[in-house]
Structure formats: C-alpha cells, structure tokens
Amino acid sequence: MRPSSTLTLLALGSAARGAVSLEDTSLPPRDIEDYKRAIEARSLVDDIWNDIKNAATCTACQGILVLLMGVAEFGNSAFVDIGTGLCELAKVEDKDVCAGVIALEGPIIANSLRNMDLGSESAKLFCGSFLGLCAEPAVPQWNVPFPSPKPSTGRPAPSGKTPLKVVQYSDIHVDPLYVSGSSTNCTKPICCRPYTAADSPGSSTSPAGPNGDHNCDSPVSLETSLYKAIQELVPDAAFTIFTGDIVDHAVWNTSDAYNEQSITHAYTSMSQYLGLVYGTAGNHEASPVNAFPVASISNSSQWVYDLLSDEWTRWVGASAKADIVNFGAYSTKYPNGNLRVISLNTNFYYRLNFWLYQKTIEQDPDGQIKWLVNELDAAEKAGERVYIIGHMPPGVGDAFHAGSNYIDQVVNRYSSTIAAMFFGHTHVDHFEISYSNYSSQDAAHAIMTSYICPSLTPTSGMPSFRVYDVDPDTFAVLDSTTYIADMTNAAFQTTGPVWTKYYSAKEAYGSKLNPPVTDPAAELTPAFWHNVTALFQSDPDTFNQYIAYKSRGWNVSPCTGDCETAELCQLRAGRSENNCITIAPGLHFEKRSEVVDEQEHAVNSDACGLSAGMKTLNSLATRKDLLEELANRYNALKGNAA
Structure with missing residues (x-):
C-alpha cells in the first residue's frame, strides 16, 4: 500500500459520503478532502484545537484519527517510533516505560486504526474510550434470543439449613521482582523494585x-499469607472463587514467558493451600495487558487460554477444557451440591482492549453470550442454581455499553436461576444491583446482585478477601464478610500480616433497615441491597462508613454532593449505560494512591488496565503541542515516501 494514498483510503466508508460531524447537532460538514488539504496546509491542528475549545469534540477526534490512521498506514515500526516519541514528549511515564509499552501495544493500536472507518461506530468508541472526545454511541439494538420463555417462579426461599462457607479473593497482582528494602517512592507505575542505584x-x-506497601504490588510473602489465612480462618470452605488478575502492573515489561511463569506460580500455590478453586481470566493475564482478540482477528492470546485450561482443569474437569481453549470461559457443576459455576471472559467487553476496535465490533464476540444462554437454559431445565463469575463487573465504566446491555438481558431472563454474580477488577469493596426495569430502580425491580471483591494488592487499600455464608440448597448469599490484613499493624512487616474480620454486611447494614434483616x-x-442504597441516601453516617469500607479504611476521602450521587448511581448500575459516568477531553489518569476524585469513587477503573499508550492517546486531546508534533511527524513520513 502506498502511504501517499492514505487519505484516499481513509475516505472509504460513511465519512467519504458526507459529513464527519458526529455531534448530532448542526455543525457544518467536513469531508476527507477538507482534512487532506488541512494537513498539507499544516492547519489541521488549529482546526482540531478550535473544535475541542468549541465543544465539537467528536468532530475534533476525527481529525486526530486522520493523523493516527495516516501514521498507521506507514507500518507498525513507524507507528511505534512516533508513538514512543509522543509518549516521551507528553511525559506521561518514564522513557523506558514509554518505550516498553508502545512497543507492545503499538502494533495492536495500528492494526485497529487500519481496520477502522473514520466516522464509524468503532471510531466513536475509540474517541470516547481513549481521548474522552465522543459520547458512547447508542447500544445497537439486539434482542438476545432465548430458547424458552422465562418461568413465573421467583428466587427460591432459603432452606434454613447450616450454611456453607464460600471464599472470594481477587486481583492478587503478585510481583516476583519485589525487593524488600527497595524504594516505595518512585516514578514508575509500581515501586518496590531497585530501578536505580538510589532505589x-x-x-x-x-x-x-x-x-x-501501598505504592507496590503484592510480594510473594503477602500472597502466601493470603492462602494461609484462608486455610486457617475458613478451614471448612466449600470452595473458593478467584476473580482474576495475577500479573503485576509493570505493564511495560511483560512477555508471554513472564506472564506464563506468574500464572503458573499463582495457580500452583493455590492448589497447595486451598481446596476447590474456580478461576476466571483477568485483563492482566495477557501480554500486552488487556490484549484479548476475538478468534476472527488474531490468535495472539491463544497461549493464555491453553495455559488456563491446563491450570483450571484440575478443579473444573476435562469436560470444560474445550470451552476454555476456545474463548477462556467454562461451565462446571459443583460436585457437592446443586450448583453450576459459569466463568465468563469479560475481556471481550472491556473498552481498554485495543483488539476490539475493528471495522465492525462483533455483537457477540466468539459467541460467548449465545453459549451463556445455552448453559443457563440447560441449568434451568435441570433445576440447578448458578453462580456467574468474571473479572470485570458489567456495570462499571470500563465495560462497553453494548456488551453490558446484552449480558444484562441474559441476567434478567435467568434471574430465577442465577443465585449471585461475583467479580473483581476495581480493587475496592462494593457491589452492583441489576434491575428488571432501570426506569424503576426500586426494591421491587431489583433482580440480581454482583458482589465485587476488593483486591489483595494494596494499591487501593488494605489487602483483603471475602467469606460468604451460603445456603446449601439454594446457594443464596446469606452474609458477606470482608477480612483484611491491616498494614498499620506493627506486626505486618515483622512477624507477618495478621488477617482479621473487618465487617459483615448483615451486621453493618441489616439492623438499620426497616424492617431489619x-x-x-x-x-x-437484590431487594436488600437496593434498600441498603436507599439507607445510604437517608443516613450520611452509614454512607460514610461504606465509603471507608471500600478502601478498607485506607486513605479515605470525603464523598458528598456529586460524588455521593455518582456513587449511588454506580451501585444501582448492573449495566454500564446506567452508571451516570460522563466523559470529557482528558481523562486525567493517576495512580490509585494519588487521587480520588468525585467520579473515581464510582468508577475505580484507573490503574488496573491503563498503560502509557492509553495515556499518550488521552494527552492528544489536551496538549496542542502533541498534536503539532504528530502532524509534523506524519508530514515527514509523507515527505520521505514521496
């Protein structure tokens, strides 16, 4: 492909046939030839910047995409080279972090840009997710087909029998290169490594x-203490749920081999200390981070599925192997009760997964939703109860509205069969409620609870895990208790972490409801949890206690006014289109330990999947000098190719 033909190629698709004004307002149309002339006259940057200042942000983003797509047409090497330079100029990370991340992610970003039409739904999603310059498009209409109608029966009543104990832990992010005595104060995404002599x-x-340390991921000693604590505090646990993310946050320095070693170590350790473990795939398991393509695009993450199938089948059986290998999910029967556990690969709905931004975003990536429906329908016919587990909660800002909407349809249809859902990813202690009608968010319409487990890694609070009291017949959750290792305890760094009960949901909230539970x-x-959110609205002290619980008492920031409104909205958002999160140019990503703003309380999507590549893209919406550098580098490429 001749680079000089880039803009002509970009004209393919809807943008070439008319306006690329995407604000749904009366903004004047601009076609691709306007952009071509603007680039050649070196005035495109001024046009983009004026559009941003005048709030024509989605139109402005199309101009930025013209430049990025143009660079991508010159090949991956050129894209990585220019991307690295922009990252360094933006100073979003140290130079070695910029170089490492862009080398890993750059080819994927370039691939997506080459396969994306200007002005398309994919382009709008890209602009919203990475530059904060487009609102998310309306969810494409798809009524998920179901093989049978929803039965009239509701949730079964608890049996009153002695409950089982079920453990959940998440986001362990073990750093095998953690060095005791190295610096906790550094310029990298994670510290506690001897990056320099001074460190x-x-x-x-x-x-x-x-x-x-709160500025670092988990040392192996902390990971081991978690497993030992579960073994000692919950020796009678029926099983354990691990909701993903093993690999550390040194995302500039991952490789297939490094990640494989970390994953193998973690599951080997779990098998040594714990009994039955049900796992799920976190976004950090892949290299580069978040990179889970659908099968029709690439098989670059097949090694992750192959590895997880080898690790998980010791617990879920050989019959689940094929589904794990195919798309990183499985369905398995708990051997000691009438429960089915379904593990979803939520990375297919994760907006920070660059592989998903193609000419057409797949409605049902790798057929996982169709597969989920079939598994749930069979479970319903067999009279089984179901737990759905996954890494990313479908209601958070990280989830595509479309995928979240389709999953929510499935949850609504099978709400009498699904006992509960369990997720991680956010690193904090909270929950989400799904409703049969999001226009009537009340106790009567609450149909499902997602239990979102706080992390082991201490970057967002005290290391934690949860224990659920569960009915042995219905597998209904009767209570949720969080345990923590208090890092302010002097013993934490001497004799070792001391794990203690932090709070019980029923004890903290149940007695304050009317009637009490x-x-x-x-x-x-689900009605209980909706009533808890209503309690938060009427009782500031209880709401403030909940905010403290989120980080397990660490670095607690006030949450009032708009912050409180956003938090309550997120708790009532089992699907992401209802979470009240708004975008603006510049998404202002920071380390978890550095900032907690009004939306941060509700979103909690900051550090888990972010990278220097994403921060660099984001900076293009807030730094005119970076746009000018991008335009200059693109014009230089054109000149050299002429």
Whole structure:
C-alpha cells in the first residue's frame, strides 16, 4: 500500500459520503478532502484545537484519527517510533516505560486504526474510550434470543439449613521482582523494585517492608499469607472463587514467558493451600495487558487460554477444557451440591482492549453470550442454581455499553436461576444491583446482585478477601464478610500480616433497615441491597462508613454532593449505560494512591488496565503541542515516501 494514498483510503466508508460531524447537532460538514488539504496546509491542528475549545469534540477526534490512521498506514515500526516519541514528549511515564509499552501495544493500536472507518461506530468508541472526545454511541439494538420463555417462579426461599462457607479473593497482582528494602517512592507505575542505584536496599530513603506497601504490588510473602489465612480462618470452605488478575502492573515489561511463569506460580500455590478453586481470566493475564482478540482477528492470546485450561482443569474437569481453549470461559457443576459455576471472559467487553476496535465490533464476540444462554437454559431445565463469575463487573465504566446491555438481558431472563454474580477488577469493596426495569430502580425491580471483591494488592487499600455464608440448597448469599490484613499493624512487616474480620454486611447494614434483616438464615436479596442504597441516601453516617469500607479504611476521602450521587448511581448500575459516568477531553489518569476524585469513587477503573499508550492517546486531546508534533511527524513520513 502506498502511504501517499492514505487519505484516499481513509475516505472509504460513511465519512467519504458526507459529513464527519458526529455531534448530532448542526455543525457544518467536513469531508476527507477538507482534512487532506488541512494537513498539507499544516492547519489541521488549529482546526482540531478550535473544535475541542468549541465543544465539537467528536468532530475534533476525527481529525486526530486522520493523523493516527495516516501514521498507521506507514507500518507498525513507524507507528511505534512516533508513538514512543509522543509518549516521551507528553511525559506521561518514564522513557523506558514509554518505550516498553508502545512497543507492545503499538502494533495492536495500528492494526485497529487500519481496520477502522473514520466516522464509524468503532471510531466513536475509540474517541470516547481513549481521548474522552465522543459520547458512547447508542447500544445497537439486539434482542438476545432465548430458547424458552422465562418461568413465573421467583428466587427460591432459603432452606434454613447450616450454611456453607464460600471464599472470594481477587486481583492478587503478585510481583516476583519485589525487593524488600527497595524504594516505595518512585516514578514508575509500581515501586518496590531497585530501578536505580538510589532505589536499591541500603540506599533508598523510603525502604519497602518485606510484606508490601501501598505504592507496590503484592510480594510473594503477602500472597502466601493470603492462602494461609484462608486455610486457617475458613478451614471448612466449600470452595473458593478467584476473580482474576495475577500479573503485576509493570505493564511495560511483560512477555508471554513472564506472564506464563506468574500464572503458573499463582495457580500452583493455590492448589497447595486451598481446596476447590474456580478461576476466571483477568485483563492482566495477557501480554500486552488487556490484549484479548476475538478468534476472527488474531490468535495472539491463544497461549493464555491453553495455559488456563491446563491450570483450571484440575478443579473444573476435562469436560470444560474445550470451552476454555476456545474463548477462556467454562461451565462446571459443583460436585457437592446443586450448583453450576459459569466463568465468563469479560475481556471481550472491556473498552481498554485495543483488539476490539475493528471495522465492525462483533455483537457477540466468539459467541460467548449465545453459549451463556445455552448453559443457563440447560441449568434451568435441570433445576440447578448458578453462580456467574468474571473479572470485570458489567456495570462499571470500563465495560462497553453494548456488551453490558446484552449480558444484562441474559441476567434478567435467568434471574430465577442465577443465585449471585461475583467479580473483581476495581480493587475496592462494593457491589452492583441489576434491575428488571432501570426506569424503576426500586426494591421491587431489583433482580440480581454482583458482589465485587476488593483486591489483595494494596494499591487501593488494605489487602483483603471475602467469606460468604451460603445456603446449601439454594446457594443464596446469606452474609458477606470482608477480612483484611491491616498494614498499620506493627506486626505486618515483622512477624507477618495478621488477617482479621473487618465487617459483615448483615451486621453493618441489616439492623438499620426497616424492617431489619438480622436473621442469620435470611438471604441478602437484590431487594436488600437496593434498600441498603436507599439507607445510604437517608443516613450520611452509614454512607460514610461504606465509603471507608471500600478502601478498607485506607486513605479515605470525603464523598458528598456529586460524588455521593455518582456513587449511588454506580451501585444501582448492573449495566454500564446506567452508571451516570460522563466523559470529557482528558481523562486525567493517576495512580490509585494519588487521587480520588468525585467520579473515581464510582468508577475505580484507573490503574488496573491503563498503560502509557492509553495515556499518550488521552494527552492528544489536551496538549496542542502533541498534536503539532504528530502532524509534523506524519508530514515527514509523507515527505520521505514521496
């Protein structure tokens, strides 16, 4: 392909046939030839910047995409080279972090840009997700087909029998290169590594303890203490749910081999200390981070599925192997009760997965939703109860509205069969409620609860895990108790983490409801959780206590006014289109430990999947000098190719 023909090729698709004004207002149309002339006259940057200032942000983004697509047409090497330079100029990360991340992600971003039409739904999603310059398009209409009508029966009543114990932990993010005594204060995404001589043990002015720090991922010693604590505190656990994310946040330095070693180590350790474990695929399991393509695009992450199938089949059986290998999900029967556990690959709905931005975004990536419907329908016919587990909660800002909507349709249809859902990813302690009608968000319309587990890694609070009291017949959740290792305890860095009960949901909230819910045999129903959110609205002290619980008492920031409104909206958003999150140019990503703003309380999507590549793209919407550099580098490529 001749680079000089780039803009002609970009004209293919809807943008070439008319306006590329995407604001749904009366903005004047611009076609591709206008952009071509603007680039050649070196005035495109001024046009883009004026559009941003005048709030024509989606139109402005099309101009940025013209430049990015143009660079991508010159090949991956050129794209990586220019992307690295922009990252360094933006100073979003250190130079080595920029170089490492862009080398990993750049080819994927370039591939998506080459396969994306200007002005398309994919382009709008890209602009919204990475530049904050387009509102998410309306969800494409798809009524998920179901093989049978929804039965009239509701959730079964608890049996009153002695409950089972079920454990959940998440986001362990184990750093095998953590060095005790190295610096906890660094310029990288994670610290506690001897990046420089000044960071080394004996030289650092902020030495890390042996068992972890809030600026660092989990040392192996902290991971081991988690498994031992579960073994000691919950020796009778029926099973354990692990909702993903094993690999550390050094996303500039991952590789297939490094990630494979981390994943193998983690599951080997789990098998040594724990009994039955049900796992799911986190976004950090892939290299580069978040990179889970659908099968029709690439098989670059097949090694992840192959590895997870080898690790998981010891617990879920050989019959689940084919589905894990095909798309990283499985359905399996709990051997000691009438429960089916379905593990979803939520990376197919994750907006930070660059592979998903293609000419047409697949409605049902790798057929996972169709597969889920079939599994749930069979479970319903067999009279089974179901737990759905996954990494990313479908209601958070990280989830595509479309995929979240389609999953929500499935949850509504099978709400009498699904006992509960369990997720991680956000690193904080919270929940989400799904409704049969989001225009009537009340207790009567609450139909499902997603339990979102806080992390082991201490970057967002005290290391944590949860224990659920579960009815042995209906598998309804009767209580949810969070355990923590308090890092302010002097023993944490000396004799080791001390794991203690932090709070019980029923104890913290049940007695304050009207009528109270204190019976140990009573279910924490979706209506219960809706009533808890209503309690938050009427009782500021209880809401403030909940905010403290989110980070397990660490670095607690006030949440009032718009922050409180956003938080309540997120708790009532089982699907992401209802979470009240708005975008603006410049998404202002920071380390978890550095900032908690009004939306951060509700979104919690900051550091888990972010990278220097995403921050660089974001900076193009807020830094005119970066746009000018991008335009200059693109024009230089054209000149050299002439």
